[in-house]
């Protein structure tokens with residue numbers, strides 16, 4: 001029988017009496033496992049081999065585990081230091097021991113709790129005594145570390161592996177292992193003799209340049225063969241959705257704004273007619289800067305007009321009549337919303353005075369001192385936007401959102417009357433989560449009040465909004481916990497597989 005080279009050597013390396021893993025075969029024939037897998041599936045198709053698949057668990061040391069493998073477990077180091085200080089005869093002061101054992105920071109706590117757990121001795125009112133009979137070197141956790149390090153740790157008892165995993169010294173990973181064995185037909189084929197056919201599995205640069213590709217016979221390509229999954233680098237799902245949002249908004253005629261992440265309270269709050277004693281302006285909610293503490297320059301005329309609006313109100317309105325302090329307005333903080341950018345643009349401070357009609361947006365990070373939970377992060381992306389035109393109404397606002405979300409396949413949008421110091425009327429937006437069916441808040445919006453617009457020098461209508469990119473991402477991907485999307489608890493499988501419509 002004639003077989004392509006890889007198939008021939010794989011068949012010869014296989015046995016009828018025992019199954020051998022692809023990795024073992026790959027080692028024996030000195031080929032890469034992917035090529036061996038491909039050949040094995042082709043041989044299976046020809047009825048010459050059986051390919052079995054099962055999942056196996058492999059265990060590896062974490063960085064911390066590696067460290068203890070090199071230096072010894074902290075509790076063992078404490079034990080030996082104690083023995084050396086004679087703590088098997090008379091108790092020794094803990095402070096001295098810690099110094100001698102060279103344990104640092106978090107290792108001390110780890111050493112103490114495991115020392116007690118493993119019965120190496122007792123710790124009483126600051127003194128340590130050890131049990132001379134204890135044998136930390138044959139402690140099963142210590143004994144498992146070298147084996148895990150060289151890849152044979154899987155044979156240790158589940159209890160020991162569990163304990164190491166709980167301590168964060170080891171992690172388990174499931175891998176799928178394929179093994180092969182000869183079928184009867186395979187044995188017969190081998191006995192009849194195998195010849196290597198001149199087929200080529202892959203086009204190489206050499207074949208192309210020397211022209212041989214014209215003469216060689218190519219191996220059939222099995223598109224159904226199970227191949228190794230390669231997780232290549234890709235843009236983060238949130239970034240992909242953010243990019244899509246930008247494309248959609250640009251398509252709807254919007255231009256992009258940018259500006260500082262750290263900004264003066266003046267732009268973040270005062271220009272928005274947020275009273276200086278508003279609860280959101282306390283240290284509870286904002287991340288204030290200590291160096292530098294204040295912005296150097298603010299546009300003086302504008303500051304004066306904003307101050308007037310706060311104190312006395314504008315023509316048809318009434319101000320807050322509460323104190324307004326320019327120093328307070330100069331304080332710097334991480335922006336809690338990107339409406340600071342809208343203020344800079346509307347004031348003519350970023351790209352000069354703007355005449356209606358205008359449409360602007362940004363998809364940028366904002367920072368809030370919130371409590372982390374399934375729907376809140378301390379930093380998130382806001383989709384800020386505004387439209388400046390004559391005679392805008394709530395209908396325009398709703399129409400814009402309906403249009404925007406429709407581009408992402410989201411058609412069930414609800415509006416709830418709301419209050420913002422800077423918009424009137426104001427609406428919160430809700431969207432239905434595709435898997436939980438719950439309505440989740442996805443944004444906040446409204447028409448800027450004259451108290452905001454007049455000092456900025458804008459004499460037509462401006463409707464505006466701040467939408468949460470992460471919430472949009474939850475609606476698009478079905479993620480139920482925002483922490484799956486970014487942060488330290490991200491679900492890697494989710495990030496690898498989540499689809500974003502482009």
Ligand SMILES: N[C@@H](Cc1ccccc1)C(=O)O
Nearest residue numbers: 337339444445446464465466
């Ligand atoms: N700044 C608001 C969003 C918003 C922007 C503009 C107008 C109305 C609302 C928020 O962060 O929730």
